[in-house]
Amino acid sequence: MGYVDVSGVRHTLPDGRVLLDxxxxxxxxxxxxxLVGENGAGKTTLLRIIAGDLVPExxxxxxxxxxxxxxxxxxxxxxxxNVQRFLVDLSPPAVSExxxxxxxxxxxxxxxxxxxxxxxxxxxxxxxxxxxxxxAEVTWDTVCVAALGVPYERCKYRELSTLSGxxxxxxxxxxxxxxxxxxxxxxxxxxxxxxxxxxxxEERLLExxxxxxxxxxxxxxxxxxxxxxVTVEGGTAWVHGGGFVSYHAARTARHERLAELRxxxxxEHQRLIDLVRTLQQQAANSPDMxxxxxxxxxxLAKFEAAGPPPERPPEQKVAMRLRGxxxxxxxxxxxxxxxxxxxxxxDLEVWYGDRVAVLGANGAGKSHFLRLLAGQHVNHTGEGRxxxxxxxxxxxxxHAHPEWQDRTPVDLLWxxxxxxxxxxxxxxxxxxRRYGLAxxxxxxxxxxxxxxxxxxxxxxxxxxxxTLxxxxxxTDNLDVLSAEALEEALGAFDGTVxxxxxxxWFARSFDRFLVFGADGQVYESAEPVFDETRVQRxx
Amino acid sequence: MALAVLPTVPDLSVRSAxxxxxxxxxxxxxxxxxxxxRTCREDLRxxxxxxxxxxxxxxxxxxxxxxxx
Numbered sequence: 285m286g287y288v289d290v291s292g293v294r295h296t297l298p299d300g301r302v303l304l305d306x307x308x309x310x311x312x313x314x315x316x317x318x319l320v321g322e323n324g325a326g327k328t329t330l331l332r333i334i335a336g337d338l339v340p341e342x343x344x345x346x347x348x349x350x351x352x353x354x355x356x357x358x359x360x361x362x363x364x365x366n367v368q369r370f371l372v373d374l375s376p377p378a379v380s381e382x383x384x385x386x387x388x389x390x391x392x393x394x395x396x397x398x399x400x401x402x403x404x405x406x407x408x409x410x411x412x413x414x415x416x417x418x419x420a421e422v423t424w425d426t427v428c429v430a431a432l433g434v435p436y437e438r439c440k441y442r443e444l445s446t447l448s449g450x451x452x453x454x455x456x457x458x459x460x461x462x463x464x465x466x467x468x469x470x471x472x473x474x475x476x477x478x479x480x481x482x483x484x485x486e487e488r489l490l491e492x493x494x495x496x497x498x499x500x501x502x503x504x505x506x507x508x509x510x511x512x513x514v515t516v517e518g519g520t521a522w523v524h525g526g527g528f529v530s531y532h533a534a535r536t537a538r539h540e541r542l543a544e545l546r547x548x549x550x551x552e553h554q555r556l557i558d559l560v561r562t563l564q565q566q567a568a569n570s571p572d573m574x575x576x577x578x579x580x581x582x583x584l585a586k587f588e589a590a591g592p593p594p595e596r597p598p599e600q601k602v603a604m605r606l607r608g609x610x611x612x613x614x615x616x617x618x619x620x621x622x623x624x625x626x627x628x629x630x631d632l633e634v635w636y637g638d639r640v641a642v643l644g645a646n647g648a649g650k651s652h653f654l655r656l657l658a659g660q661h662v663n664h665t666g667e668g669r670x671x672x673x674x675x676x677x678x679x680x681x682x683h684a685h686p687e688w689q690d691r692t693p694v695d696l697l698w699x700x701x702x703x704x705x706x707x708x709x710x711x712x713x714x715x716x717r718r719y720g721l722a723x724x725x726x727x728x729x730x731x732x733x734x735x736x737x738x739x740x741x742x743x744x745x746x747x748x749x750x751t752l753x754x755x756x757x758x759t760d761n762l763d764v765l766s767a768e769a770l771e772e773a774l775g776a777f778d779g780t781v782x783x784x785x786x787x788x789w790f791a792r793s794f795d796r797f798l799v800f801g802a803d804g805q806v807y808e809s810a811e812p813v814f815d816e817t818r819v820q821r822x823x
Numbered sequence: 824m825a826l827a828v829l830p831t832v833p834d835l836s837v838r839s840a841x842x843x844x845x846x847x848x849x850x851x852x853x854x855x856x857x858x859x860x861r862t863c864r865e866d867l868r869x870x871x872x873x874x875x876x877x878x879x880x881x882x883x884x885x886x887x888x889x890x891x892x
Contacts, residue, residue, distance in 0.1 A: 399889075402882050406870045409878070413871045 285313040286349015286466035293343035321516035323735025349466030359449035359476040368440040449476030450646040470498040479814035518597030602769040608779025612672030615780040620666035630806035644800030677750025734761030755783040840880035
């Protein structure tokens, strides 16, 4: 069993702004704590401080029981990392260091096969055994079978980029939950998981006896799993000791209490200032009042030195204005459409104004279907067509826009692109302000949080004049408030929406449900279907 | 009382390595090959059992090779 104790932590951004100050909380043994907050509030930074990646400017983090960390980027790994390296990196430091030593010794042996190199290799292997490396390999085999359906020996050299986002997440979660570390930090563990995957995650988190601190925006996951909620807002953090069900009421009550304390402080401050002024006038006429005047001045100075109580955190305001426009009655038509190797041929008609949730298992071809409608090249037979005046706008699942990485949102808005005219800085900043991105206008795109990147993509959709929104997991990185704003904006959108989603709460706001079954059948359902199992393919 | 004695219990990693190395180094006597292999086995004690035969044989081969004129 392990715990995490955060005490008085402070972190300042490179531009001098204080992101976190006086952050203190404890996650006791066996607790399942959710870490919530608006996009960019500092959740990931706080996790990085707890993980030891960042050194806090002030304060300390104490923990016991070994720390396992699942980082946010898992699910979108696109480099040449293979399964073996991935599992090594998720292992306790002693195991990963011993692994590196074995690899180094093997390389040295290939270079010079002398007695010294052989003894070094033997020692590295002995150390590998001593730190539990062979046991770790047995665990990895179990993990690979559970997550990917194949033994470790068959998949260890497979590149992670060939796995879907959900498979990458599942692999990491299996490794951490079965591993020896007793404290787990999970940064958005449910992203990229389909609904059966999320349900599996909920069950595993409920049954584990490990201490878990996790970031998630999935309200169903939060409600089922979290037994306490740590909120990062207003530059600090506070803890609600109950579950997510009572969280909103607790947060509202806290905000009202903070506002009341601040109001009382302001009143007392004003009263003391008035008293000092009155006594100052009286002291001018009566030397007897001089002592009282000086005493009151001292009291005011002490009061001001103690400082006001923290302000009520400002509410994030996100106003999305997805306008759209009238199109032909038939917005999307598919006739005997089959994406090669992914599904059986299907027919579909989507009418102007429809809100279609595309549901189903990971790997069933949902994202490819959206890409095809967006005009990208996807191998297929049959036909998929858009109706008259239908202009597609595509929101990509993994935010894979390498060409944006080193550009700022203002720059991207200024230059525009085919189908989206550029706007001047004033209009760009006004639009960014509505999306809560005014402070990030001149930041590089790659430095934005996942939620900020997602909001920026939605802003681009707004400016593109799309009349058909093709959204691939749009709420995955959005905080709860932004997701609600998106839902509101979609409600007001004059056009057609097709959204791939595994967000149960978001899906229920749609009125048609297109399900991609694990058996390759594509069918419509009157109700959302969340229990399609994972597609099984030969590996 | 002897302070250190080389193990006399037959060991698979010693026996199989000795047999192969005797074929590889016909100019050396089988007795000296066995002695070198046993010494290597001792030097590598603590190594994982599964890896031991290979480690012993490689190390012994290396030592025998450098002992040749």
